Amino acid sequence: MKFGKEFASQMVPEWQEAYMNYNFLKTLLKDILNFRQRQSRSPGNQVNPRPLPSKATSLKRRGSLFRAFSGLTSRYGNKNPTKDKEDEVILVSAMHTIDEEQGEDAQSYQTIFLRSSEGGSEYEIVFFRRLDDEFNKVVNFYRAKVEEVVKDAEELNIQMDVLIALRIKVNDPAVVSPLINQRNTGHPMEVIHEEHQEKRSGDVKEFQMASLDVLNHIKINTTAETPLSALKTVFNSSKSGLHYNKNELRDAKEKLKQAFIEFHEKLRFLKNYVFLNQLAFSNIMKKYDKITSRNASDAYLKMVEESYLGQSDEVAKLIERVESAFVKHFCNGNRHQGMRTLKPNTKRKKHRVTFFVGCFFGCSLALVVAITVSVYNRGLFRSTGRTQYMDTIFPLYSLFGFLVLHMVMYAANVYYWTRFRVNYSFIFGFKPGTEMGYTEVLLLSSGLSVLTLAAVLSNLEMELDPNTKSYETLTELVPIGLVTVVLLITVCPFNIIYRANRFFLLVCFWHCICAPFYAITLPDFFLADQFTSQVQLLRNLQFYVCYYGWGDFKQRDAKTCSNSNVYDVITIVIAVIPYWIRVLQCMRRFLGGHDSTQALNALKYFSTIVAVVARTIQTQHGGVILQIIAGSTSGIATIFSTYWDIVVDWGLLRRNSENPWLRDKLILPSTSIYFIAMVLNVILRLAWMQSVLDVHEAPFLHRNALIAIIASLEIIRRGMWNFFRLENEHLNNVGKFRAVKSVPLPFSYEHDDKNM
Structure with a gap:
């Protein structure tokens, strides 16, 4: 090198x-x-060559051959003050x-x-x-x-x-x-x-x-x-x-x-x-x-x-x-x-991690092919049970699809952060040597993908019992069993499967739940922002509780959930919780005196709460007035959030910057990438307004499939937002030369008296 x-x-x-x-x-x-x-x-304008040594110079050089030798111990060669x-x-x-x-x-x-x-x-x-x-x-x-x-x-x-x-x-x-x-x-x-x-x-x-x-x-x-x-x-x-x-x-x-x-x-x-x-x-x-x-x-x-x-x-x-x-x-x-x-020792790359990533990725492809062949051979797309499957089983497994997609986007973020030397480990506050590289994140995501696809294939192979007209309970419990396995691994106290990172995630998650009672750090509100893009995942968890709690899984029927007014109210609450956490975090930071702009940030998330509530009520009850209210509130929230993403979180659209309409310092080599990212952010921000426009189902797609696609687009937008948000944070640290965490000291002095 x-x-x-x-x-x-x-x-x-x-x-x-x-x-x-x-x-x-x-x-x-x-x-x-x-x-x-x-x-x-x-030929007519050559650099003057160094003059040949004169006779006197030659004598001096010849005489130097008889001087004491000291070259090997001299760091910079001849330091003799009598140099010519x-x-x-x-x-x-x-x-x-x-x-x-x-x-x-x-x-x-x-x-x-x-x-x-x-x-x-x-x-x-x-x-x-x-x-x-x-x-x-x-x-x-x-x-x-x-x-x-x-x-x-x-x-x-x-x-x-x-x-x-x-x-x-x-x-x-x-x-x-x-x-x-x-x-x-x-x-x-x-x-x-x-x-x-x-x-x-x-x-x-x-x-x-x-x-x-x-x-x-x-x-x-x-x-x-x-x-x-x-x-x-x-x-x-x-x-x-x-x-x-x-x-x-x-x-x-x-x-x-x-x-x-x-x-x-x-x-x-x-x-x-x-x-x-x-x-x-x-x-x-x-x-x-x-x-x-x-x-x-x-x-x-x-x-x-x-x-x-x-x-x-x-x-x-x-x-x-x-x-x-x-x-x-x-x-x-x-x-x-x-x-x-x-x-601490420098973290070394492990070849077995790369090996297993390749293995799990190959297994995932094989399982996708097997599922596709099984669906095609049995004509499930044209069967009468298609709608029933999409209403019940699909939401159970799409939860893992959202999770895998989010992890893949995070792995891509880590790869590019590392490539462009964004110090994400320091910014997030990981313990040195415990931060996960992109290969480790891909290992977890591909492993979860294999488990999910294997579970999907097992459900497709299940048949209806002709005598009882019910499905086998053991097979129907596969999704909830998979959720249980994932949760047990997450909270496992043993030093396996990246325990330091799992506990770090759990601590940040706890801080999010108790938002007003903890000092807000970047990992806390960063994780809360991820949840705002995973509203559909949270709703799928709600469906798990209803589907298995009320016993609908025995008949593969979700009528109890779909016909319950309480379920509809909880659906609104579930969608509001991530944004409400961010409101509390912003207010805590504002009242703590760290950043006066956090009051506006809290107002942004509150406008999103109003839009989400209006959209959800309009989806559940319909009506022209509700649609107008949902459309107007969603439009305001979209404009507010898009502006905040690009101008505040990414630090772009600076009129008088060295890079026109960007910012003075950029990490990526091409400025066009930033403009493309801004345009994509606007387009993907508009995608979630599809429910306001009453586009609930396409001719060739089930409503739940369309919702899953829209939710996936939001996860992709969040992954793109993550990169530029952390890039901007890294440049702020560079501007202030902050390379070491600020640790609060245990003791302070009365009346600032240090001359004790």
């Missing part, structure tokens, strides 16, 4: 703009190369300027090209000017990030002071291991480095216990982790005093542990940032020397090594101190366990 691709693949996606623009500098080098090639082909002036190509100097925003002394680097009299020198002057811009950008970003992590280290110092004091207070001080007073009196993270200040008296070591005075100045932060605690937070203070119990200690320790993990990851990102940029500057200068036949890399790389980028060691020291403190305080001194937690 070429260095440019390797360099891009190793970048922190959210910091991409802060790295050296290697490809841009390569284009400048190509301009220099093209000019030299043109000059070499032009005529061999110098560039002069690099550091300049001190005043930062107007912060009013602080800043340092920048400038390169002077000493061969400006030669032909084509303007290209090289431009190259070094842009090279300096890139280097100053890298140095300034790194310096700002170092200052940021130093402040974070000071904060963690104080948090550790409180944790250790709380540990002593909770436990019996007589049995607590001796701890030193870990006040932050020196370099940040000196506490965490644990440079023990020991008082020796002969062979006896005396330790000074950690001070408990810090407990008088702090309060513990309580997050709304349960609906009950959320209610307490609303009616009482959001913070509470310390009660000095073990549960409090355990929770505080767990939060600090997570804070250390995220802080260590940020430090590793910074360390890798320095290494990659130094390597990039080295490679670009070597390319310059190769193209121009000059020797400028020594001087420039020496400047890089002597700059803040090469000389700063704060990050390396902080990494060492964080690891030492983490192993001692959170892993009981087990360094292997601590390092495995701080540096």
Whole structure:
């Protein structure tokens, strides 16, 4: 792999703009190369060759053969200050300027090209000017990030002071291991480095216990982790005093542990940032020397090594101190366990996953062929039981079809997110190494497809009992058995079938149910948005309850469900629930002060609720007035939702952006894809209005089949929405250089008094 691709693949996606623009500098080098090639082909205007060495120069070079040899230990070749002036190509100097925003002394680097009299020198002057811009950008970003992590280290110092004091207070001080007073009196993270200040008296070591005075100045932060605690937070203070119990200690320790993990990851990102940029500057200068036949890399790389980028060691020291403190305080001194937690292994692709995806996909195709042949040979499309089958069995199995289609769309999203380096794992908050790739998602979807198609085939093979005129109960229970299997796998506590992802999904699902009582995060409202596109799946679940609860499955007849007014009311409620959850989530975010636009977002979902209720009532009862009301409310909701999708969620249709009517930053290489996506979103948004237009059944399709097609189109639209929504979120993180999760710390200070 070429260095440019390797360099891009190793970048922190959210910091991409802060790295050296290697490809841009390569284009400048190509301009220099093209000019030299043109000059070499032009007989009357050739590039002046380097002058042959004169006799004096030859004597100097011959004399250099008798100098002491030091080339193998010199990093940048000849660093002798007595280097010949005529061999110098560039002069690099550091300049001190005043930062107007912060009013602080800043340092920048400038390169002077000493061969400006030669032909084509303007290209090289431009190259070094842009090279300096890139280097100053890298140095300034790194310096700002170092200052940021130093402040974070000071904060963690104080948090550790409180944790250790709380540990002593909770436990019996007589049995607590001796701890030193870990006040932050020196370099940040000196506490965490644990440079023990020991008082020796002969062979006896005396330790000074950690001070408990810090407990008088702090309060513990309580997050709304349960609906009950959320209610307490609303009616009482959001913070509470310390009660000095073990549960409090355990929770505080767990939060600090997570804070250390995220802080260590940020430090590793910074360390890798320095290494990659130094390597990039080295490679670009070597390319310059190769193209121009000059020797400028020594001087420039020496400047890089002597700059803040090469000389700063704060990050390396902080990494060492964080690891030492983490192993001692959170892993009981087990360094292997601590390092495995701080540096999780990179997830590797498993060939058996790809193998089973192929197997399940092949089995699915075979089952589709078998079902088609069975239907054709038995003439089921022309039989009298066709309508009965579509009214009863088809809704039971179409539920799994919606689920499989949604999973396939998500697998496609993961594939393209990975391809275009959208950091979906960080955005969703997956535990490192547990996120599912597109092959794993396809494995689950294809496996579920095989089970569903096998169940469909078993139902087709069932015959009516001529004596009792009833269907075999065991066969009719296949759909509910399949639902039971899927639910049991979802809640299975054993470490099989991607347990971390299943539990992550269940937690987000629980947060959606208890929407107003939890702090709303992106995975929560993202999952709720998926449910708004799966209304028909929820209605099919309702049909399961009615069909099997009232015993209609024994006669394969759904009259109890279709003739029940209660069932019709529940159908409306089921359709409203996903949108109502989003209304509650938006209001929680609005009242929490996170985003003032969430009030409008809540209004958007409320308009959709009105439209859904009107459409459902009109479908159930008919009537011209109801149809007009349903049409108008659906039109308003469609326009409102389409505008919000494209302008707010996707961030497109920016009139004055660098990409006309799109946005300034785009990930996809072709701008036409965005316009196609906007048009498709509008068309697919209109598809759900078919019920308003009273298009309940096509001449060649059953009503349930048409509903399934419309529901599938909405799932496809949601899959497309998912990609661009997360792309926009990724670009927002890139714009703010957010590459690490923000972890709430367990302790806060009274009156913001940190000088305890």
